[in-house]
Every structure is written in C-alpha cells, then in structure tokens.
Amino acid sequence: MAHPAQIRIPATYMRGGTSKGVFFRLQDLPASCQQPGAARDRLFLRVIGSPDPYAAHIDGMGGATSSTSKCVILSKSSVPDHDVDYLYGQVAIDKPFVDWSGNCGNLSTAAGAFALHAGLVDPARIPDNGVCVVRIWQANIRKTIIAHVPVSQGQVQESGDFELDGVTFPAAEIVLDFLDPSDDEGEGAAMFPTGNLVDELEVPGVGKLQATLITAGIPTVFVNAADIGYTGTELREQINTDPAALQRFEAIRVAGALRMGLIKTPEEAATRQHTPKIAFVAPPASYSASSGKTIAAADIDLLVRALSMGKLHHAMMGTCAVAIGTAAAIPGTLVNLAAGGGARDAVRFGHPSGTLRVGAAACLLDGSWTVSKASMSRSARILMEGWVRVPGDTC
Template structure:
C-alpha cells in the first residue's frame, strides 16, 4: 500500500549569501533526532539529493553549494549558551551529508531563528534595540555571538545593510566567532604543520607554496599566479573548466592529507565540505559578477574560494573567518597578498563584490591564537510551514 507523505515543521531561511532548511530538533521524526543514517536520509530527501541530474528539482535545494544546506536547532546543553546549532551540508549528486564543518553564512540566521522561535527568554528581548544570542556551533564546538536587531519586540529583518552577493538590502546582523581557530582537535593546531607557509606537492602541478589554516573552517590558501590565474576570476572562468576543477580537487585532497584531516585520497570524496581551497592575489581593479566596478584602492587583496567543488559566487562565511585570521598573522600568503605587516581588519574582493572581516591575533606560548573574528551579515525568513517527504522506509 502506498503511504501518504509525512510533513515536518520547517523554516526556509537566507543567511548571508546562503540559504537552507531550518528545523527544531524536537520537530524532526524520532529517528532523525539523533545522528545517523536515518537523519541523513531524511535531510537528503528534503533537499532533493542525491540527484544524478545535479538539479535537485524534487527537493528544497537549488543545486549549488550555497543552497544545499540544512540546519538543526535545539536548546543548548552547553552552559552559557542559548542554542545548539548543527549544520549539515548535503551533497548534490551523491548520497551523503557532510557534518565536518560550519556554515558561516547561515550562522547569521541562527540568532533571528532563536529569537523568533522562543529560544530566548522574553525578558531579554528589548522593545527596540539589540539582543545578544550565544550560539554553540556543534559541528566544530565553538561559540558564536550574534547581535540580533529588534524592532517592536520582534526580529528586524528589513534594513539598508547591503551585502555583496545578495540582491536586496536587509538589517545588519553582527557576528563574533570566538576562538575560531582549531585548538587541538581534528587536524591539530591552527597551523597543522606549525608553519605559516608550507610546500605542498600535487602530482598534476608539482610543488606549491600554501598556507594551511584551521580557523573558521580548514582552508588551503594558494597564490593565484602559481596556478595560472590573476585573482579576479568570476564563476564562469572556473566552473566551466573541468580541468581546472579537477586540479583544485587534487589540491584539496592532497592538502587535506597534509592537514591531518584525512588519511587517504579516497576519503576526500566523502568529505567535500572541508577543507576549502582559496587563491589570493594583491588588490587590483575588476568588474564583479553584478557589474559593480571594484577599484584597487578600495580593497586590500583579492580572494576566490571553492566550495563543494565549484567556485563560490561570493565568499563562504567560515572562509571569510579564515581569511581574516590568516591576514592578521604576518607571513601567511593572505597577509603577504594584503601587503604584509600587522592588521586587524581586511577588505577583500570576491566574485560578487567586497567583504570586510576583522580578526585579533595574539601569541601565547609562541603559538598564534585568534581571540575572535568579526563580520556582518544579514538574514531573512523566506518561507515557514512544513516540508513534505515520502515516509522513510
């Protein structure tokens, strides 16, 4: 007998330059309230994966790394925090959900979701002003503080804050990523090898100078010119070039081994979300994907980053944390591309425009530590109600 679809309460939200399907933990089917194959299967069916056509027509995904995302929110079990935030990056054409990292863009939507859904005590919410929401990012076990604007006692979503990569303005949400660098968990320290610059051998290329950093999200930085680019490329320059995409994937896989994230190249196939690969170059003028002219004097450097095997249309939020962190530490490729020296803030050019990110780096016992990284994003509810999927078998 054919059974009817089941419906699950959900909210479809944009956060930064990403969007995803948000769930309260308690609203998920019982089998999906714990980690495992049943949870993954339900989330993949919601998003419409795996899809050999690469379109996710039969689901909520939109066939890009920025839109194939899921979020689970729960009351925090961590002292001093309001909510636990778990992020699942759903593969588009393969049957798996990658839980290995955070989504920095969707982090901007967590505070508003928490306020709107009753996770924050009403006594803390002003009639007009800002409420601080303390978020425990469960994937990477880090704290994020979100400053959510409030108007008439509710989340302010509309405003005049413009974010390159998002068409319409909205209210600004300030985020602080506390101690975003790896502190001895997966991959070791912030710099897994202990070096701010390493030599990475990639068979198709040879030796590459790289900065490998675990801050925000594990990221491998390379100089644009070392791989034949000028640094101002847009999506079509990379994503329509299968040879280039294969090269970047090889860099990513070999870098992941050197960072201690995987043991064999085959493991990279089921760990698409991390690490990221980004290429940097000194500031230069270019025209963004929206036609906006970006002038050399208005930026510190150029950065292009790949996510889930494709050049990102703007910049991943967690990669922006990695950029800000690396820029704050003298001698990294990011710092050198920005002109070198000490800096706590950089504005970089990406395919859709520019982004400013700050980070405070200090040395403790001879090792670099990032106290916090800061940036602004925006978020908005796109739809709320239920998603429907066939009942799990």
Template sequence: MIVDRIRVMAFAPQIKIPATYIRGGTSKGVFFKRDELPEVCQQPGAARDAMLLRVIGSPDPYAKQIDGMGGATSSTSKTVILDKSSEPDHDVDYLFGQVAIDKAFVDWSGNCGNLTAAVGAFAISKGIVDADRVPENGICTVRIWQVNIQKTIIAHVPMCNGEVQEIGDFELDGVTFPAAEVEIEFMDPADGEGSMFPTGNLVDDLEVPGVGTLKATMINAGIPTIFVDADAIGYRGTELQDAINGDNAALEKFETLRTHGAIAMGLISDVSEAAARQHTPKIAFVAPASSYTSSSGKNVNAEDIDLCVRALSMGKLHHAMMGTAAVAIGTAAAIPGTLVNTAAGGGERQAVRFGHPSGTLRVGAEAKLEDGDWTATKAIMSRSARVLMEGWVRIPADTF
C-alpha cells in the same frame, strides 16, 4: 482512454515536518527545531541523513534538485538543526549539515558562517532563547554553541517591537536586496583542538602530484582552509564563476590540491577519504588587489580592497565567499608572513577588505603569538538574514 491506463496504487501519505526556509548571508537553507523532527531523526544517524537528503532533493544525477528544496549549488544545499543549548551560558545549539547534490551524503565536518546569521533570529522567533534575554527593542545578543566545531559564536540580532527586525538598509555583496545588519562574532575561531597552523608553519611547500610543489598557507580558523597564490596556478584572482566552473580540468586540479592539503593538515590520511569530506577543507587562491568587474556588473576598484580572494566550495568556485572562509581570510591576514597577509601588503592588521566574485567583504580578526604559537581570539563580520518561507516540508513516508 488515457485515464484508463493510469494505475491507482495505495501509497502512504507524505510526512509533514515543520520547517523554515531562510536566507542567511549569501546562502539559503532549511531550518528545523530538533524536537519537531520525527522522533527517529532527532538523533544522528542514517534516518536523519536520509530525511535531510530527501528534503533537499539529493542525490540527484541531474544535479538540479528539482524534487527538493535545494538550489543545486553548495550555497543552497544546506540544512540546519537548532535546539535549546546544553552548554552553560549559551542559548542555542547549532548543528549544520552540508548536503551533497549528486551523492547520498551529508557532510557534518564543518560550520556554515553565512547561515550563522540566521541562527539567532530563528532561535528568538521559535522561543529557544529565554524571553527574559530578548529586548522589546534594540539588540538581542544570542549566544550560539556551534556543535560541528565545538565553538562559541555571538550573534547581535536587531529587535523592533518584540520581533526580529529583518528589513533594513544593510547591503551585502552577493545578495540582491538590502536587509537588517546582523553582526557576528566568531570566538576563538581556530577550528579543532590542535594548532591553528596544523603543520606548524605559516607557509609550507605543498607537494601535489601532477601539479608540482606550491607555497601554501594551511590554517584552521573558521573552517580548515588551504590558501595558494593565484599566479602560482595560472590565475589572476579576479576570475568569476564561469572561468573555473566550466573547466573540468581546473576543477580536478583544485580537488587534487584540496585533497593533498587535507592530508598535510591531518584531516585525512589517504586520498581516498577526500570524497567523504567534501565540505572541509576549503581551497582558495589569493592575489594582490586588482580592479575587476563583479558578477553583478559592479566595478570593484583596486584602491578599495586589500587583496583578491577566490574560494571553492563542494567542488565549485563560490559565487561570493563562504562566511567561515572569510573568518579564515581575516585571521590569516592578521598574521604577518602568511600568503594572505603578504597578498594584502604585509604588516600587522586587525581588519581586511577583500574582493570576491560578487563584490567585497570586510572582516576583522584578532590574533596573537603565545609561546611560539599563533592563536585567534575572535573574528567579526556583518551579514544579514531573512525568512523566505515557513510551514512544513513534506517527504515520502518510506524515506527512512
């Protein structure tokens, strides 16, 4: 009999870890409270990384993450750890881990702007935000300390009858169903301690072996991002995912651009280091406003947008736009002379609406020139968030 051939062996039972699966903006991730993690995983290190990799289902040579919570895209291979903030005048510490799909690697080098939309709601629901700061009805202002980039983010979370309001009529391109609007303010969004333009220039001549010399705007705002003109690399700026993600030669070219931009920005010192820094910097291309049909079949009209932007995340064209990259777009658009500002028509502006593969997004930003250096005071955008599942995730006992 077949049953007789099944070997019964003793294995330790799986570990149960409290977790919540949440959509934030156009991303999804597994959220944890730090003090609910296994003790050895409550601090940075190999054990924590191993736990998150196993939760998400990486590394997966099939690139499907079938045996984990990941969705096999950069937008859905994400983890968040929250804790009571240790920073004065802040409510919650927010740590983001981008989990590689086919590699045993968790990238802690940057923030996720989309999942930021869910941080405030999770912190309120889990009692991380002091009760006296949470209104019965109205808007709860949650002060977030973004641990990865050491920056303040303010989330305005709607409350109804003492609970976070998740359902509403706010529509976000890239998300199928409407939800409650969450306004997010990224304060002093320049990423890192140096200049917002690490090369000192609004536009550089970026020399890329095998590609040539391209004009590039390299900015640290929201997340380190490299912008190039679409037409300079053979695109129109209206492309959808299939046009690029199915083209291995194109993906290799973008990774080469990203790698040499990272060197120019001082983020790495050698091309060999790029593989261990996949989350940052981002690479994006811009073009003047043009009409196109989005991935959902919705028509995006040139007169309704200021420019077109396409961005890659973890080596693939993003299905919409990363929230942190949107901050970079908004900030660069506010500064006359950048490639983003030029594509948007030039001049001074405090907000920009751009077209992305799933539709459009508006982001506001304030920037000013002080002593010859550009600084950004804040960037603002609206997202939404919704809890999809809560309870426990399980991983094998020998994971760490």
C-alpha cells in the same frame, strides 16, 4: 500498489548571508531523526532533493549549488552560558551524502535570527527594541558564535538598509563574532596544524606549491593565484566550466587535507567534501563583479576566490571569510603577503560578487599564534515558513 502518504515536518526556509537553507527545531523532527545517523541523513537528502543526476533539485528545496543545499537543526543549548545548539548539514548535490564536518558561517547569521523566531531564547533576554545577543554553540566544530540580532517590538527586525554583496536586496545588519575560531582537530590541533605559516605542498599532477594551511573558522588551504595560472579576478563561469581546473583544485585540496591531518588517505576526501576549503589569493586589482559592478583596486586589500563542494563560490563562505581575516592578521601568511604584509586587525577583500570586510584579533602567545575573535556583518531573513513534506518511507 499502495505507497505511504507524505509526512509533513515544521520547517523554515531562510537566507543567511549569501546562503539559503532549511531550518528545523530538533523537537519537530521525526523521532528517528532526532539523533545523528542514517535516518537523519536520508531525511535531509530528501528535503533538499539529493542525489540528483540532473543537478537541478527540481524535487526538493535545494538550489543545486553548495550555497543552497543546506539544512540546519537548532535546539535549546546543552552547554552552559549559551542559548542554542546549532548543527549544520551540507548536503551533496549528486551523491547520497551529508557532510557534518564543518560550519556554515553565512547560515550562522540565520541561526541567531531563527533562535528568536523559534522561541528558543529566554524571553527575559529579548529587549523590546535594540539588539539581542544570541549565544550560539556551534555543535559541528564545538565553538561559540555570538550573533547580535536587531529587535523591534520584541521581534527580529529583518528589514533594513545594510547591503551585502552577493545578496540582491538590503536588510537589517547582524554582526557575528566567532570566538576562538581556531579548530581543534588535525594532527597539530592548532591554528597552523603543521606549525608553519607557509608550507610546500607536493600536489600530484600539479607540482610543488606554496600554501598556508589554517584552521580558523574552517580548515582552509590558501595558495597564490599566480602559482596556479590565475589572476584572482576570475568569476564562477571561468572556473566551474573547466573540468580540468576543478580536478586540479580538488588535488590541491586533498594534498592540503593530508598535510593538515584531516584525512589519512586521499580516498577519505570523498567523505569529507565540505572541509577543508581551497582558496587562491592575489594582490588587489580592479575587476568587474558578477553583478557588473566595478570593484576598484584602491577599495580592497587583496583578491580571494574560494571553492566549496568542488565549485567556485559565487561570493564568499562566511567561515572561509573568518580564515581570510585571521590569516591576513598574521604577518607572513600568503593571505597577509597578498594584502601587502605587516600587522592588521581587519581586511577588505574582493570576491566574485563584490567585497567583504572581516576583522580578527590575533596574537603570538608562547611561540604560537592564537585568535580570540573574528567579526563580520551579514544579514538574514525568513523566506518561507510552514511545513516541508517528504514521502512517508524516507525516515
């Protein structure tokens, strides 16, 4: 029986922050995949190697974690005063599903670098040496991200001495500015969809919980670690090997999504796995990070652990870091209270792999909180470039 030959598609495998993904230029995709739809989803699933009942991604480019099962499309921007459009797909590991409902903050770093690598930025805007300001239109959430990408001899400078907890080796620092990061969906179409800094959620099987529901960076449900039996110092293994715990977290996430107006029924949560995120916070405490490094309570403002695609993240999602920084800047949120309360324009939090600092400029305007910008530093580099191959009948 004859089978179609594999096709090859130009692609670049990149690390951005604490994530990895397969990057494509829109123009390089097969014609059937240059528009949103089933063909594009099939392609990304096959590239990553999903769905995989073995949860190993042996037959694909994925890494069998939410941090490494990602695809990105970039193209010259269709939006005035922007360089590129950046579209992100979170590929499920064990289901035939690609979630387009949110952004990846970590891969936003690589998007800025890839825009230069791929020739998508006007050469007149690229200095011979210095920093290139790449204006990114994040097409999933329709927001602007500014990436400050270091350039040496007209090319992206990838090597450097910037260290990022959760990444083994140092690299060049890329500063990201997320402009007006509050999302525009949900019933309230505001940073706090319910209008409250703290809500009471009734969670089936869990009970009543205080929660901060925020849509900055990415829709996120924050709860107190102590209220669900944790300290905030937990590492991945303590959560991800406990099916009952993961089920409780999903119940909290679904309750938050309903209250935020992101879904109308609990069943819809299965088609929206990427958002909202669920995170738990606690006051600072000393702990050993996953690398064995000691994180001292005196060196952080609070503890945060967050789940992505149903599992505790090994470090921190970049978009969730934006939510953390924004909520920390607003007195009265659970994040702000865990950090000691009061006004602040930056916060350093402890996560499973170490620490991260994020800044946010928030203000109260006409009775509503707004945030003009959130900023953080990450790094990115190309791991491999060439072609990715998939069976010819994929798309």
